Amino acid sequence: MKVARRRAVVYAAVTSALVWAGEAGAGTARVALVKPESSDSTIVEAVNRIRGELVAEGFEVVVVDVQPETDPTGNAGEDRSGSVATIGLSVDEGTHIAELRVFDRLTNKTVVRRSPVLDSATPHTAEVLAVRAVELLRASLLELVMTRPSTSEPAPPPSSEVRQASRWAARTLPVETERTWGFDAGVGVLADFGGIPPALVGVVRLRREVVGPFGLRVTFAGLGTAAHVDVQEGSARVNQGLGLVEGTLALWPKFVVHPVLSLGAGPLFASVEGQASYPYLGKSSSEWALAADAGAGAAIRMGQHFDLALEGHVFVARPYPVVEILGTDAARSGQPSVLGSVSVVGWL
Numbered sequence: 001m002k003v004a005r006r007r008a009v010v011y012a013a014v015t016s017a018l019v020w021a022g023e024a025g026a027g028t029a030r031v032a033l034v035k036p037e038s039s040d041s042t043i044v045e046a047v048n049r050i051r052g053e054l055v056a057e058g059f060e061v062v063v064v065d066v067q068p069e070t071d072p073t074g075n076a077g078e079d080r081s082g083s084v085a086t087i088g089l090s091v092d093e094g095t096h097i098a099e100l101r102v103f104d105r106l107t108n109k110t111v112v113r114r115s116p117v118l119d120s121a122t123p124h125t126a127e128v129l130a131v132r133a134v135e136l137l138r139a140s141l142l143e144l145v146m147t148r149p150s151t152s153e154p155a156p157p158p159s160s161e162v163r164q165a166s167r168w169a170a171r172t173l174p175v176e177t178e179r180t181w182g183f184d185a186g187v188g189v190l191a192d193f194g195g196i197p198p199a200l201v202g203v204v205r206l207r208r209e210v211v212g213p214f215g216l217r218v219t220f221a222g223l224g225t226a227a228h229v230d231v232q233e234g235s236a237r238v239n240q241g242l243g244l245v246e247g248t249l250a251l252w253p254k255f256v257v258h259p260v261l262s263l264g265a266g267p268l269f270a271s272v273e274g275q276a277s278y279p280y281l282g283k284s285s286s287e288w289a290l291a292a293d294a295g296a297g298a299a300i301r302m303g304q305h306f307d308l309a310l311e312g313h314v315f316v317a318r319p320y321p322v323v324e325i326l327g328t329d330a331a332r333s334g335q336p337s338v339l340g341s342v343s344v345v346g347w348l
Contacts, residue, residue, distance in 0.1 A: 049130030182207035186343025195331030270321035289317040307345040
């Protein structure tokens with residue numbers, strides 16, 4: 001005797017009439033769960049779990065009978081409960097294929113997802129089916145949060161049911177947070193046009209975005225290698241450190257690569273260690289100066305929380321530090337000096 005293949009079908013519907021006329025009163029989106037034809041415990045449990053999930057999300061849930069006019073596409077014909085979307089859950093015990101089907105009356109579209117189910121008696125099967133059904137409904141309703149095309153006449157505000165469904169559907173969408181605080185760490189090259197050779201320095205910055213493209217930051221460059229000034233009469237080791245308080249302007253900050261301009265001022269520290277041969281003596285000294293700086297560069301976005309910053313700076317110092325050997329100016333700093341840097345920026 002030929003045994004017919006059993007097929008259990010469960011329908012669930014989310015209800016929220018798309019009323020664009022401004023009606024008074026607040027409504028709650030309704031979910032209609034179609035009573036399963038099968039008495040299979042897994043199917044019954046899946047329906048109960050769907051109901052529990054939607055009630056927990058704030059929907060009104062009702063149970064209705066299967067409509068006799070259900071068409072082959074899975075749409076439950078005339079919906080006397082006022083639903084605007086229908087979810088169909090079917091499990092074929094012969095092929096072990098579960099089919100999730102959503103007919104969205106707000107957008108007049110059908111979404112289908114099929115996945116294998118090894119055994120309806122497997123633990124957590126009902127839980128998995130319920131979660132997938134609810135998530136498929138959410139995916140269908142995501143179109144509610146999309147911007148509607150502009151028309152010559154302004155559209156009336158959506159009903160409270162539609163707003164509720166939209167908020168629920170959009171809850172899991174990624175949200176890009178505003179960048180507020182940033183910290184740089186990198187390396188730079190400090191060089192002078194006054195005869196002091198280039199030196200490698202460490203660069204750290206603390207950033208704070210203020211309003212729109214404008215920001216503030218504190219920069220420190222130093223604790224690197226020493227520059228050597230060599231002349232016929234002797235030589236000297238020069239170490240420099242620069243601190244700046246800067247205002248910044250980021251142009252087109254939403255672009256992956258965008259320019260950054262800066263103006264700042266701060267202290268310049270220079271220490272000199274003289275080295276001389278007998279009968280001369282080497283002396284050591286240090287000096288502070290005030291530096292005024294202008295910079296330009298580019299930031300490259302490497303994700304939501306990281307940038308790669310490339311910058312070049314020119315600064316002048318007053319009074320400018322001088323390296324003096326045997327009464328002669330052998331080199332000087334800050335007339336002007338340049339700093340080039342590359343750093344990784346982390347944003348909070």
